[in-house]
Amino acid sequence: MKDAELRSPVSFVANVARLPQRGLPVLVEADERQREALAAEYDLLSVESYRAELLVASWKRNGVKVTGRVEADITQACIVTLDPVTAHIDEPVEALFLPEQSKLGREGFEVGGEIILDADGPDSPETFSGDTIDVGALAEQFFGLAIDPYPRKSGASLDAAGGDQAEESEFQKKLRSLLGKSSE
Numbered sequence: 001m002k003d004a005e006l007r008s009p010v011s012f013v014a015n016v017a018r019l020p021q022r023g024l025p026v027l028v029e030a031d032e033r034q035r036e037a038l039a040a041e042y043d044l045l046s047v048e049s050y051r052a053e054l055l056v057a058s059w060k061r062n063g064v065k066v067t068g069r070v071e072a073d074i075t076q077a078c079i080v081t082l083d084p085v086t087a088h089i090d091e092p093v094e095a096l097f098l099p100e101q102s103k104l105g106r107e108g109f110e111v112g113g114e115i116i117l118d119a120d121g122p123d124s125p126e127t128f129s130g131d132t133i134d135v136g137a138l139a140e141q142f143f144g145l146a147i148d149p150y151p152r153k154s155g156a157s158l159d160a161a162g163g164d165q166a167e168e169s170e171f172q173k174k175l176r177s178l179l180g181k182s183s184e
Contacts, residue, residue, distance in 0.1 A: 009033075010052070012026055013133070015131055019057060019058050023058075025053075028135075030050035041144075052139035054093060054138075063096060063099075063102070066094070066133070070093055071091075073089075078153040091142045096124075097127065098127055
């Protein structure tokens with residue numbers, strides 16, 4: 001695969017070789033084309049707004065810490081009625097990065113030591129190569145994870161969609177016959 005195929009619609013590549021002492025502030029506000037690409041990528045009806053405010057700062061000796069927030073207003077299709085459902089995303093962003101050649105990043109894996117993972121604790125650092133990190137793509141990952149995978153319109157339920165035990169659909173009849181079950 002080529003990098004262009006994997007590039008985020010809201011890509012923002014930050015040079016982390018020489019970060020300011022107070023960190024590098026990054027603001028990503030998606031334009032109409034970028035919002036349409038995000039909507040297509042995440043199977044949304046639309047993305048009305050998308051904004052990521054990040055701070056890229058030095059961490060430990062050669063590491064990088066990215067913190068901030070991603071906010072967006074989106075419209076999805078209700079899983080029951082397919083009617084539009086609006087949602088607001090306000091998600092904190094936090095990630096640590098270490099250079100690929102960093103001893104700290106390799107220690108646990110190559111020395112044969114144990115790595116203790118805490119499900120509620122911070123994620124382990126990711127590695128990066130070169131002098132850049134795509135912090136826009138990082139914010140997009142947090143945006144994607146915050147999207148409700150089963151959006152429902154207020155008051156919509158699976159029972160309401162079926163009515164009062166209406167006649168089986170053709171698909172249900174075929175499925176029942178394939179499973180060899182009678183419809184009692």
